[in-house]
Amino acid sequence: MTDTFQSSQPIYLQLADRLNRQIVSGELKPGDKLPSVRETAVSSKVNPNTVQRTYRELEASGIVESRRGQGTFVTENEDILLSIREKLKQEQIQNFIQVMHDMGYQNEEIKEGLQTYLEGGARHD
Amino acid sequence: MIEFKNVSKRYMTKTALRDVDLKLDKGKIIGLVGLNGAGKSTTMKLIAGLINPSKGSVELDGEKVTRRIASKVSYLSELDEYYSFYTVQQTIDFFATQFPDFNKEKAEEIRAYMNLDANTKVKHLSKGNRGRLKIILTLSREVPVLLMDEPLSGLDPLVRDSIVKGLITFVDTEKQLVLLSTHQIMEVEMILDEVIAIKDGELVDHRNVEELRYDEQKGILEWMSSIYE
Amino acid sequence: MKAWLALVKKEFRIGLPIMLLAVVLFLVGLVIVTATTYKFGYAMDAVGIIGLAWGGGHFFFMAIYMLYSLGVERKRLHLWLHNPMHASGLLAAKLVTGTVYMIISLLIVSIAAYVGGLNFVPFSDGTWFKVGMIAFVHVVSLSIDFSIYVILAYIVFLLLVRYMPTFLSGAVVFIGWWLFAYLYFGLFSQSKFYAAITEWGKIDLGFIANSLQFDISTKEALINMQGEQLTVYAGYYIIELIIILIIYFIASWLLDKKVEV
Numbered sequence: 001m002t003d004t005f006q007s008s009q010p011i012y013l014q015l016a017d018r019l020n021r022q023i024v025s026g027e028l029k030p031g032d033k034l035p036s037v038r039e040t041a042v043s044s045k046v047n048p049n050t051v052q053r054t055y056r057e058l059e060a061s062g063i064v065e066s067r068r069g070q071g072t073f074v075t076e077n078e079d080i081l082l083s084i085r086e087k088l089k090q091e092q093i094q095n096f097i098q099v100m101h102d103m104g105y106q107n108e109e110i111k112e113g114l115q116t117y118l119e120g121g122a123r124h125d
Numbered sequence: 126m127i128e129f130k131n132v133s134k135r136y137m138t139k140t141a142l143r144d145v146d147l148k149l150d151k152g153k154i155i156g157l158v159g160l161n162g163a164g165k166s167t168t169m170k171l172i173a174g175l176i177n178p179s180k181g182s183v184e185l186d187g188e189k190v191t192r193r194i195a196s197k198v199s200y201l202s203e204l205d206e207y208y209s210f211y212t213v214q215q216t217i218d219f220f221a222t223q224f225p226d227f228n229k230e231k232a233e234e235i236r237a238y239m240n241l242d243a244n245t246k247v248k249h250l251s252k253g254n255r256g257r258l259k260i261i262l263t264l265s266r267e268v269p270v271l272l273m274d275e276p277l278s279g280l281d282p283l284v285r286d287s288i289v290k291g292l293i294t295f296v297d298t299e300k301q302l303v304l305l306s307t308h309q310i311m312e313v314e315m316i317l318d319e320v321i322a323i324k325d326g327e328l329v330d331h332r333n334v335e336e337l338r339y340d341e342q343k344g345i346l347e348w349m350s351s352i353y354e
Numbered sequence: 355m356k357a358w359l360a361l362v363k364k365e366f367r368i369g370l371p372i373m374l375l376a377v378v379l380f381l382v383g384l385v386i387v388t389a390t391t392y393k394f395g396y397a398m399d400a401v402g403i404i405g406l407a408w409g410g411g412h413f414f415f416m417a418i419y420m421l422y423s424l425g426v427e428r429k430r431l432h433l434w435l436h437n438p439m440h441a442s443g444l445l446a447a448k449l450v451t452g453t454v455y456m457i458i459s460l461l462i463v464s465i466a467a468y469v470g471g472l473n474f475v476p477f478s479d480g481t482w483f484k485v486g487m488i489a490f491v492h493v494v495s496l497s498i499d500f501s502i503y504v505i506l507a508y509i510v511f512l513l514l515v516r517y518m519p520t521f522l523s524g525a526v527v528f529i530g531w532w533l534f535a536y537l538y539f540g541l542f543s544q545s546k547f548y549a550a551i552t553e554w555g556k557i558d559l560g561f562i563a564n565s566l567q568f569d570i571s572t573k574e575a576l577i578n579m580q581g582e583q584l585t586v587y588a589g590y591y592i593i594e595l596i597i598i599l600i601i602y603f604i605a606s607w608l609l610d611k612k613v614e615v
Contacts (some may be wrong), residue, residue, distance in 0.1 A: 007314050007344030010335045047154055047316045048298045050335065111187045174430060175615035192610055202615075206430035210367055222360030223437055258521045301470035 011046050012053040019054065023063060023074055024085050034064060034072040126151045126302055127172060127270065131183035134167050134326075141167040143326045145181075151269060151294075152299055154316055156290070158349060159323040165306040166203060168323070169274045172304070173200040179237040185270065199266040203274040205255040209248035213258060216247055220262050221282035235295055239287060253284040260288050264295045271296065273305040277312055285312050292316060314345050322352050358443055359590055366497040368426050371418045373455035375472060380408050402470020409463045412493050416501030419452040424508050431615045441609035445505060449498065456497060464490060468514075488559070502598050506533055506605040511541070512613050548593075555588025 005014045022028045034040070037055060041048040050060045054071055058064045061081045075081065100110050133140065143166045157165050158238060170176045171183050174194040183190045185197060205218055217236070221227040227267035236243060239257040250258065253274060256276070277285045289312050296303055307313055320337075322329040329352050337343055343351075371382050383404055391400040427434040437444065468486050475482050514523035542548055 006317060008338055008342050008347065010338045011315060013339075014333060042290060045289065045293065045315055047318060048154070048293065048296075049154070049318055052316075053335075110297070170432075171613060173436060175435060177612075179615065192435055193440070194439050195436050200432070200436050201430040202436075204430070204432060206433060208364065208368070208430075208433075219360060219364060223357050223439075225357075 005044075005046070011050045014058050015040075015044065015046065015051065019058060020084060020088060023081070024088050025043065028074050030076040030081060032073065032074045033070075036071060045111065053056040078093050126186060127304075129171070129182070130182050130185045132171065132178045132183060135179040136166075139324050142171070142178075143324075144247065145195075145328045147321070147328060147331065149228055149302060149304065149319075149329070151208065151302045153318040154163075154296065154298065154303045154305070155321060156310075156313055156317040157304060157321050158308075158310065158345070159306075159321065160353070163323045164326045165323065166274055169272050169304065169306060169328075172270070173272055174310040175200070196226075197261050198270040198272060199224075199268045201263040201271075201273040203278065205252070205259055207247045207258070208351055209246070209254075212244050212246050213250070214240055214243040216258065217261065217265070220265070222266075224266055226267045228265050228267055231267075231295065232261055233265055235261045237289060238291060238294070241262060247304065253280050255315065256280045256284055256288065260291055263335050264291065267297075269301060271303045273303065275306055275308070277307055277309045282283050285309060289316060290312060310345050317345070318347055320348075324353065340347070358438060358447060361439070361444070361447040362451055364425065365447045366454075369419055369423050369448070369451050369455055372415075372422050372452075373459055376412075376415060376455075376459040377462060380404075380459070383408065385467060394464075398470050398473045399468070401475060405463050405465075405467030405470050409467050409489070409493060410462060412460050412463070413497050413500065415456045415459065416452050417578065418447075418495040418506040420448060420501045420505055421508065423448050423452070424505070428512070431613070435609075435613065435615060445602070445606060445609065449501070452501070453494070453498060456494060460490065460493065480608035482566065488609075499594065499598050502602050502605070503534075506601055509605050509613060511609045513608065516614050552590040552593045553587050555592075557586050557588060557591050559586060 005011050005105065010076050019034070019074065020026070026069075033087065034055070037051045040051045046050075047097070055066070059066055063075055063084050063085070064072050065075055065119070097110065127147075127149040127242060129145050132145045132147075134142040145168070148167070157168060159165050167176065171178060172190065172194075174183075174190045174192045185194055188194075208219070211219060213236070217229070217232050221232070222231050239261060241254055241257045241261065245254070247255070247258070256279075260276060261274060263276075276288055280288070293301070293316060305313065314334075317334050319331065319333050321331045330348075332348070334345060337345070337348055341348070384401065387400045387404050390399050391397050434444065464486060468483070471482060471486075475485075477485070507530070510530070511523050511527045514526055514609065518526075
């Protein structure tokens with residue numbers, strides 16, 4: 001978590017994004033305790049107030065829960081985890097497609113390219 | 126918490142600060158940026174009560190600031206003159222006697238964290254280590270206001286990094302207000318809640334950093350270059 | 355109180371060089387004088403004279419001590435003044451340590467002065483000891499008294515130096531100093547008014563012959579000599595004490611409210 005943030009985007013959003021990914025990838029498992037605000041602040045070298053805000057946002061989205069006096073935990077609610085998983089996927093695809101469209105690729109070309117890449121990539125990895 | 130009401134500070138030949146209105150809230154880490162001679166140190170010293178405004182007033186919690194505001198304010202000067210005959214430990218012990226809010230355990234913790242030898246005489250400390258000592262002395266006080274004038278200036282990147290980490294680790298962001306002036310924007314960019322730009326003694330802008338990023342997709346550096354060009 | 359005592363400890367450390375210097379200079383002087391006069395058989399007289407001279411010189415001890423100590427702080431005013439303590443407390447810590455150092459140094463000198471003086475003073479041992487005690491107390495209190503004026507002058511210097519070059523500030527303070535000295539010692543303390551408020555509470559020092567006024571001669575105008583009688587006024591001491599307290603208050607106030615870092 002020491003890699004840097006983009007200075008021109010809100011840090012609390014970048015940090016939320018990062019934590020969401022860790023949860024979706026399974027790096028943080030359902031029921032896992034998140035590091036304390038201070039620990040996260042130190043390890044990612046950002047203001048504790050910013051981390052506080054990130055945790056608040058994540059809590060509002062339901063992906064984490066704060067338990068009084070114990071800390072913040074990744075939710076064990078399957079529905080929420082699935083919906084976040086779906087949401088991140090949609091976001092990534094949307095970005096990708098946007099970039100491809102901007103460069104002038106057609107949907108057919110993109111689909112074909114993806115298919116070839118995924119099939120070929122699976123064999124080479 | 127801190128309020129400048131139409132503050133000017135004049136010296137014989139120059140005006141260091143002109144008609145500044147400023148409000149600073151607690152629980153924030155605030156950066157004060159500007160070119161050399163813009164009035165950063167003057168602003169800090171006014172809050173510390175070490176200089177008096179020529180016009181207007183500076184208040185802390187509604188109380189007019191005087192030199193004895195030192196009971197509520199921990200001030201780190203840009204100079205690093207301490208009593209040269211003391212060792213690091215003796216300097217810490219002396220500070221602990223002068224300020225009832227000085228937390229000696231915290232000082233020891235920060236000293237260990239900063240990796241500063243307790244028994245070295247202050248006069249034998251390198252510039253980097255004097256910078257570390259200043260941080261220990263300033264952050265060990267449990268006061269509402271921490272003022273740090275150029276805490277990173279003239280230090281090498283490793284020391285700057287440990288100081289920034291020290292700030293994140295040891296400042297109580299819920300209770301304490303930190304105002305720090307610096308040239309090293311890159312180092313502190315991620316830890317600032319707010320940023321204040323002054324230019325030629327005048328307050329140019331005062332922004333919430335995350336809002337600045339959100340509203341204008343600008344980092345502090347880009348924002349600064351738009352101000353100073 | 356705990357904070358102040360810790361400050362006193364720091365002041366002892368800052369001021370130590372001045373005390374050491376005073377003692378070392380005296381001992382060196384003593385050795386030189388003794389060595390050069392020994393073959394003429396006047397060594398003890400010489401020891402007495404140098405003791406008396408150096409003892410009288412202690413009038414300046416506190417002023418030099420304060421200038422040195424304040425000079426040390428001037429380089430780190432942001433450190434010295436960034437303290438919730440009242441300025442009078444900051445200054446008092448310096449005065450107290452200086453006084454202790456002066457007494458230590460003066461005791462060493464006094465032994466030489468007393469022993470050496472036995473060779474030439476026309477008094478019995480008991481009288482000489484009493485005279486010595488009176489002189490001792492006067493040197494100590496006059497030295498403190500004088501140093502408080504010096505503190506005020508130094509603080510005025512610190513005020514001026516924010517607004518004008520160092521040399522000019524020094525010059526202004528120097529001229530102001532002599533102007534003040536003239537007004538105070540030349541006019542005020544010679545006035546009928548001053549006499550009226552100070553000349554009460556006569557204390558008879560008749561056991562001292564008038565030939566021995568040297569060590570209190572700095573205020574000779576106030577020592578009324580009537581034939582073999584030597585008297586001083588309690589009123590003089592009280593008034594001087596009040597004046598010096600006022601000066602001290604002004605100096606502290608300026609340091610608290612006006613001196614800038």
